[in-house]
Amino acid sequence: MxxxxxxxxxxxxxxxxxxxxxxxxxxxxxxxxxxxxxxxxxxxxxxxxxxxxxxxxxxxxxYPGCISHNKERCEMHCDQCHIPVCTKCIASGKHLSHNILTILQAYMAKKEKILKNKTELNETIFPTYQDISFDLQNRMSQLEKKYGDLSTAITKHGEDWHREIDKLVQKLKAEVEEMKTTQLHTLQKHLDEVNKKMSDINDEINSIDVNLDSNNMSDVFSATSTVEEYKKLPQKILPSLPKFTPGRIQREELCKLFGTLSSISVQSEEHGYSIKTTQKSPEAASSPVIKQLLDEPQTVTTIHTGYENLYNVACLSDEEIWTCDNSRTMKLFSINQGSQLKSITTKSQNAPWDIAVTNSGDLVYTDYWDRTVNIVKNEEIQTVIRLQKWRPRGVCSTSSDDLLVIMNSDDVTQSKVVRYSGSTEKQSIQFDDQGRPLYSSGGYYRYITENRNLDVCVADYRVKVVVVNQVGKLRFRYTGHTPAPKNKQFSPLGITTDSQSHILTADCNNDCVHIIDQDGQFLRYIDCGLIEPKGLCIDTNDNLFVAQCRNKQVKKIKYLQ
Missing domain, CATH: 3.30.40 (Herpes Virus-1)
Structure with a gap:
């Protein structure tokens, strides 16, 4: 054809x-x-x-040819030697007492194993690599955006410096003009006096000329001389000019004043990704990269704390949680048994305002009245931050093991977020690009957390949730969703985030928890019969723990598939 x-x-x-x-x-x-x-x-x-x-x-x-006997076909398979064998091989006694299968049995078993490998590659391993590829692309996209935000922040800071330098130049030039005016005025006044004397001298010369031309003896004898008066010359004015001494520009000091960039690192986790599986397994086993919200959140367990008013909760592990109320005692509970394991009393005997757990498992708490942030290591309390004219409220430990502290001034007219590395202040976040306060004034509750994308999220009670990026640039404000379960004013308190970068905040007025995505879009409510929820935290399996103020209970809630 x-x-x-x-x-x-x-x-x-x-x-x-x-x-x-x-x-x-x-x-x-x-x-x-x-x-x-x-x-x-x-x-x-x-x-x-x-x-x-x-x-x-x-x-x-x-059938494969035998490697030991030319032109013989292997119809059997030796399980111990893992090779095909022919009848002559068996008769030779080399495979005596070995487990011998027919070649077809071994062939089918091998094919079954290959098919199983293919199924695993198709259904679990390849989809996992697809998710990893998506995750890496997403991280690259986020990295591009964050570096853009970083460059924008540096540019803005440079513009701020230019404005301040322009103001300083204008101020110095204004001072120069004022000095010049003052000295010119002094010289002008002296010049006017000298010109007046010159005019008087001319008048005197004219008077003398009249007497010289006169033949009237009486006029001549009555003439008086003022020469001696004019011989006394005026003082010489010597104005001193100001000098401008330029400050020496030292590049290193200038860099420190302007701001510096921290070093970067690319870390790798050997077990950072896990294989997707369709088999049922415990929560601690490998999980899909992407989790969906359950249609109906489920209460897994309830822990009775015995507090008067339960305020906060922080996960030490998937088995243990720290709690606190308006007393001086912080308690550690077993989640599965619901029993108290230990208690810690604050150093100052004041009630802790907020609690958190560091990456190394140490308890951190803020002492509002003592103006301190404290860390508990081996049941010994160390004060790591002591504030002046400011009081700490919420605290959280970040992925890089920094501490983020939301605080207000003593007169409660200002609020800000400060990042600390140990006791060293690294960053302060207080105003937006227009110089307006990001956070409200007043002595309200404020709690803080870091999202997986490194955004800083603050629950500003009776106002909103405020989210800024890593360099402190405002991303969005979330002011609640309508209709609310009880149609009351949105009142965010405790705040936390999960592995999907969801932001969860407790709404004590409406007895629920709001879930929003990392860009501030409302996703759903969690109520589960909650009563005045305040503190929130998430364990490594994305289980939500809610501290309920009035009934003194912590609820463990499953809300993700």
Missing amino acids: DPRTSAQDVMRCDLCETSMVQMHCDSCLINLCKACVGEHIAADESEDHKVVKFQSRKSTPL
Whole structure:
């Protein structure tokens, strides 16, 4: 068939190359027409040709040749040696007492294993790599955005410096003008006095000329001389010019004043990703990269704390939680048993305002009245931050092991977020790009957390949730969603985030928890019969723990698949 006039040609016999294919030799893997079958078999009579219909090609098992006995086919398989064997191999005694299978049994078992591997590659491993690829692309996209935000922040800071320098230049120039005016005024006044004397001297000369021309003796004898008066010359005014002494520009000091960039690192986690699986497994086992919200959140367990008013909760692990109320005692509970394991009393005997747990498992708490942030190591309390004119409220430990503290001034007219590395202040976040306060004034509750994308999220009670990026630039404000479960004013208190970068905040007025995405879009409410929820935290399996103020209970809630 001419390929120029047909879209598809028929298959031809590999021997005659003219007749259509009807048969296939599974031993030699060639296509044959019926007329050429005899010729093919006769060409090599030593070969055991397995000729089948073309439609049944590759259906005949091809037994492997024996490596020890030439021209022998292996119809058995040695399980101990993991090699095909022929009857002569078995008769030789080399495989005596070994487990011998038929080659077909071993062949089918191997194929079954290969099929299982293919299924695992198709259904679990490849989709996991797809998720990893998506995760990496997402991280790259976020990195691009964050570096853009970082460059914008540096540019803005440079513009702020330019404005301040322009103001300083204008101030110095204004001082120069004022000095010049003062000294010119002094010289002008002196010049006016000298000109007045010159005019008086001219008048005196004219008067003398009149007397010299006069023949009236009385006028001449009555003339008086003022020469001695004019011999006393005026003082010489010597104004001193101000000097401008430029400050020496020291590049290193200038860099420190302007701001510096922290170093970067690319860390790797050997077990950072996990294989997707469709089999049921415990919560601690490997989980899908992406989790969906449950249609109906479920209460897993309830822990009775015995507090008067339960305020906060922080996960030490998937088995233990720290809690606190308006007393001086912080308690550690077993989640599964619901029993108290230990308690810690604050250093100042004041009630802790907020609690958190560091990456290394140490308890951190803020002491509002003592103006301190404290860390508990081996049940010993160390004060790591002591504030002046400011009081700490919420605290959280970040992925980089910094501490983020939301605080207000003593007169409660200002609020800000400060990042600390140990006791060293690294960053202060207080105003937006227009110089307006990001956070409200007043002595309200404020709690703080860091999202997985490194955003800083603050629950500003009776106002909103305020989210800024890593460099402190405002991303969005969330002011609640309507209709609210109880149609009351949004009152965010405790705040936390999960592995999906969801932001969860407790709404004590509406007895629920709001879930929003990392860009501030409302997703759903969690109520589960909550009563005045305040503190929130998330464990490593994305279980939510809610501290309920009035009924003194912590609820563990499953809300993600």
